[in-house]
Amino acid sequence: MEEIRNAILAGASGEELGALPLPESYRAAFVLREEATMFEGQASEEKDPRKSLHVGEVALPELAPDEAYVAVMAGAINFNTVWTSIFEPLPTFGFLDRLGKESRWGARHALPYHVVGSDASGVVLRVGSAVRNWKPGDRVVIHCNYVDDQDPTAHDDSMLAANQKIWGFETNFGGLADLTLVKANQLMPKPAHLTWEEAAINALCNSTAYRMLVSPNGARMTQGDRVLVWGATGGLGSYAVQHVLNGGGIPIGVVSSPEKAELLRDLGVEAVIDRRAKGYRFWKDEHTQDESEWRRLGKDIRALVGEDPDIVFEHPGRQTMGASVFVCKRGGTVVTCAATSGYMIEYDNRHLWMRLKTIKGSHFANYREAWDANRLICEGKVLPPLSAVYPLEQVGEAAYQVHHNLHEGKIGVLCLAPEEGLGVEDPELRAKVGEDRITLFRRHGA
Incomplete structure (x- = not known):
């Protein structure tokens, strides 16, 4: 991997990269099947990713015809990495075992370890014999929708596919590693004006927010819509408010501190609610909600x-x-x-049916939605909310930060990239978008 890293940093051509030998193993962050019960009896907040996430060598898996090997320059932490690391709501090895029963290629995933990570930026090293649109040397980001396109349920909206999975969560060989294995239809162009770490953090949360708000499969936001965004400076919310602003809507961002409120205003959000300052108590106790507090929020x-x-x-x-x-x-x-605060939901159904409201479920995004959301990043119309960067060796601490909500936006993780600030190919676009805009979350995080 050191030879591959050096070649990428030196600007090697696709032909040169494609001719380099691949290693038999590579460095990765993973959890172990044998440790899946290590946190039993502990409350969620007491479960520590720093104890369960390991960094070490894992074997290089065989390449399928529709797949690509990607040298990972940087990855990112998402909540699904936290869930995997604390084995909630259940250990992810069950997902890997089910995938392992699907086919010969699926069997590669059912291992004693699970390499995690559902975001990455990097460089294509090899492609399978059935791959048409990508080649060694392509600079890419990776979205996490893992779909079997031979299944008829995947054609219309691939998120409705019977065997749809999330790469790095419900599959093995995720992006928090020096190398990853992905289907070719997970690849998208890397935004040329961003660094490796800025480019790595976007695909999962940006695509999710895009589908939820902009896509016909989501809420179909239109100009003038008022949109309440919970956690508006977090990994999902920071993209949501940008999509609302770009689409001519009016975001109402809910945050939990004056500092976060200031960050939102710098991003262009005028309507901001600091829930902690307001002291909302939506639950009187563990079993009883308080409608008067809902009314206060509405007011x-x-x-x-x-x-x-x-x-x-x-x-x-x-x-x-x-x-x-x-x-x-x-x-x-x-x-x-x-x-993220609990799956067993309660609400007063009278306020739903009598006022003709809709609750719509949404999960990640299909390839078209992810591609369109990525294009907005590539054009500088959506900013990367990168607030902190850790080396791969400290992935446990990075996951701990997300687990305890100690950060804004997204946390990046350097994999093959030896330092921050590398990978910018279009400095002119970067200057046009504005360094202060691109690094807004990082400066607030500092």
Whole structure:
């Protein structure tokens, strides 16, 4: 891998990279099957990714005809990496075992270890015999929708495929490594004006937010829509508010500190609610929600933007869903993609059916949606919310930061890239977008 890294840094051609020998093993971050019960009996917040995530050598898997090897320059931490590392809501080895039963190629994934990571930027090293659109030397980012395109259920919207999976979470050989193995239809062009670490963080959360808000498969946001965004400076919310602004909507960003509120305003969001300063208590106790607090939130939203939100961008789950359903406009949509505060949701159904509201589930994005979302990154219309960068050796600490919500935006992880700031191919576009804009989250994080 050292020879491959040096060749990439020296600007080797695709032919030169394609001629380099591949290693028998490579460095990766992984969890172990034998440790899947190590946190039993502990509360979620007590489970420590620094104890379960290991960095070491793993064997290079065989390349299938529709796949590519990618030298990973940088990766990123997502909540699914945290879930894998604390073995919640269940160990991911069950996913790998089910994939292992699908085919000869699927059997490669059912291993005693699980290489994690669902975001990456890097350089194509090899492609399988069936790959048409990519070649060695291509600079790419990787989206995480892992789909069998021979299954008829994958054709229409591939997120509806019966065997759709998330790479690096429900498959092995993820992106927190010096090398990864992906299907060719996971590859997208790397934004030329971004560094490796800035480019690596976007695909999962940006594509998810795009589908939720912009796509016909989501809430179908239109100009003038008021959109309530929970966690508006986080990994998902930071993209959501940008898509709302770009689409002519009015984001109402909910954050948890004055510093986060300032960051949102610097991003262009005028309507900001600091939930901690407001002291909302949506739950009186573990079993009882407080409608008066929902009403107080709704009043605060109307004071900022004049009306109830047409769309609620929901991902915290249990703690906020009751409030989200209540404050959503009559006939509006609550679009949800996660439940980081708990999966067992409660809300007052009267406020849903009597006011003709919709709750819409959303999960990642299909290739077209991911490609369109990536194009906005490539054109500088959506900024990378990179707030911190760790080396691969410290991946456990990086996951710990996300687990305990100690960061803004996204955390990048350097893999083959020896330092930050490398990989920019279009300095003119970078200057046009603006260094201060591109590094906004990093400067606030500091």
